[in-house]
Amino acid sequence: MRKKWLSLGLSLILTAGIAGCGGSDNNNGNGGTTNGKPDGGTAAPATETGQPVQLKYWTDDRHDQEYIKELINKFNETNGDNIQVELTVMSENYAQSVDIAFSSNQAPDVLRLKSANTSGFVKKGYLAPIDEYLTDDMKTKFGSLLIDDVNRFDGKVYSLANTGLTMRLVYNKDLFAKAGIENPPKSLQEMVEDAKKITDVGKAEGIYGFALNFKNPKQAFDRSVREILSLSGHQGLGFDLKTGQFDFEPYSQVIEYFKQMHKDGSILPGAEALDIDPLRAQFAAGKIGMYLSFSTEPGVYMDQFPTEINWGGALAPTLDGEIKGTSEIVSAGTWLGISAQSANKEAAWKFMQYMYGEEVLKTYHEKGFGIAIVPSIVEQAKDPEINGMEGFLVGEHDSLWPASPNVTPEGSTYADAFFKYMLTDEDLKAITEDLNTRYNAALSKAVEKGEVKVTPNPAFDPTKPQGE
Template sequence: MKMKVAGTLLSLSLAVSLAACGSGGSDNTAAQGSPAATVANGAKTKVTYWTIDRHDADYIKSVIETFNKNNPSIEVEMTVMADNFTQSVDIAFASNQAPDVFRTTDFVSFVKKGYLMPLDELMSSDMKARFSKLMVAEANTFDGKTYSLPSTGQLWRLIYNKDLFAKAGLTEPPKTIAEMVDYAKKITDSNKDVGAYGFAGNFKSASSAFTRVANPIMSLSGTSTIDGYNYKTGEYDFSVYKPLLEGLRQMKVDGSMLPGVESLDIDPLRAQFAAGKIGMYFNHSGEPGVYQNQFPTKINWDSALPPTIDGSRNGTVSVLAGNYIGMNKNTKNKEAAWKFMEYMYSVEVQKAYQEKGFGISIVPDVNSVAAKPSIPGIENFLPTKYDALYSPSPLSATEAKVEGVKTGNAVIKYILEGGDASAVLKDLTTRYNAGLKKAKEAGDTKAAPNSAFDPAALQGSMAK
């Protein structure tokens, strides 16, 4: 098995150069969906697979090597795209160099652009039954057709350095936003000798940075709100974020945030955390794999359920119903690509994936046979009564229609520079509801109010 790790500039320039020299014709062996339909000797069908995931790359490499060994007529080649995955996929399709199988990271957009093949006719009755209760519209299906299946879910936690906590006299994670702000200051003040700070976020990716913090805190607080969207009312209401926004601003004013957070991406943040320079940050259940393989660390770290607005857990931490991989609608290698996809979704592969700590499965038959992961740090990422599956919010469709500054940039500007939090949130609410209306009119989302939605009633729905 060949594995390529492509940086953004390399992958994009490669796609452009291939576009310049390819014929783009549907009868060409390098036609859309099949950069190389067969290996040079013609004996093997070559299946290309693109992924954005780096934390599990070594494991997936070994999985593909096993698949290739057991299927001598097929050769799967994996490419790990370092950044700007969606843009790379767009360019690959535009230049007739798209992979046969790829991560469905921007699901609705990929479907609407015609990138994905419906899987319904390929799935056996057993496979349909296996996933039937997990399928979610605009995450796995669109207009009644299935394009990608569930696999793992991202369980969100506060991640913290126990050594820095102890030095600051802190014995447990914060339970409220106010405590989190206070803890960040105490950690910073107590660890000036080692240059450590209480809190950090990957603010270079503004939208990602804010949702990593806001979604778990707000959903566990019971606001019924994800990405600013209230599932109960079917409208955006950013006003609930005010205590969090003001708390993050206070950490910046206090000097409790790692300097340079405005230009910090997630991997540099992880590197700083692994080096013992950050007291707290938010991320998901892929982190144990990161600190075992990508950024090995000797620090004493752990994770915990996020704090809430007032310490009450009136909801559940949102585990967004997810998708995994899909097939290029125009692949010339459908049979081989589907065989590979079936293998990737198999209990065998997914069981080992969880046991090695790369992710937590949301598929019952995987959880029923998987042993407790042995990877350090995974314990408090496992599902609790306070974790529950949520349908995707209509954020992607909405933001495509929103005029003006998007949520991430607006809130990060406030955190870094200050201002009127209420005014910022009111403006976002107005503009995002206008964007949602346009998205519905365009048929880009079917999001609707769910008056029966109760985040507290979801407690216990995922725990074993």
């Protein structure tokens, strides 16, 4: 696997094309200081009153919460600058909670950032640039991973990379064997058939072939349809990179198969109100044959929902069983950011610098919480020794994809519209055409306002999405 990690790191370096300068990073996760100042060159947090500097860190990650708690406890005990960090873990409505916190001047000091929320947070003025804190060593360590409209906006850096997430089909091997299924499905038609077989042999025991966290349709589809489409040769969020326009026709093809599973009764009853953690609990209990999700799952089943079932991860099925693209590595470019409202930005940076230390990042990968993409970590980290992780490791069919524009259409979103179709008998063609019209209208407005930039790429190759 080591060569594959190095290949990914080199690919990212070529993609970003940003050269750092000077030295190597000697911070091993200990929040080091120089002459009483943080290594970033700023003065240590003021504590004239003798009271600790209190920081709040918000995240919507649950799969790594036990490890993060350990890191924060260690930082609180050893940082030497009288800084105390309080962790808040959210599972749902994270973005909305952040909006409310900023509007009421109760924002956290440090936020978990992802590709899906960083741009919006920057536009809303929630984040503080971190350029002034970056040392030459950190520029060298992370410089190749600074990418416009991912972690750098208008020339200012707001976050640094840590890991990326692969997406896979998560399946119960015992239930597959019980249903007489030898291998995970290669095509969507096989997935529909396998889900029905598992349901037929397990329904009496409350076992069903398929499930997703449909309480939040967008989350459910973004961890499933996105993966299926990228492997099938299409951008996974409904955007056509060749034309520079939204085209949900490929997306609608996937939804047809999801609708069939619902019609067959192969989807876990009550999935319409299911969050991801209750879904995981049901899977850990052996009640779900398969679902699609991120490489966070092995960590979940090690710490959060320990299970004795025999399970694994496999490449998602494609539209026709043929791989015509690559599985998209997502959330690769951001991790932590500092609140623009924080009254303790220097202390927040001290914590952030500690979290980005070599030992922390290396252990984060080795524990299986994410797949390292920082070149210096890639070179030294061992493959995670965690049950199930072998199915999620980066391979020949995994790569980064160009970002798609984030727009807000008038009316329902693609996720809500397609999920409603799954439960009804509406006209799918009409739904798809309506989505194309509304999303492209929103895209035109966003381009006119200068909110997004779109450059069609007629030569785009889905087997080499970054052109490597």
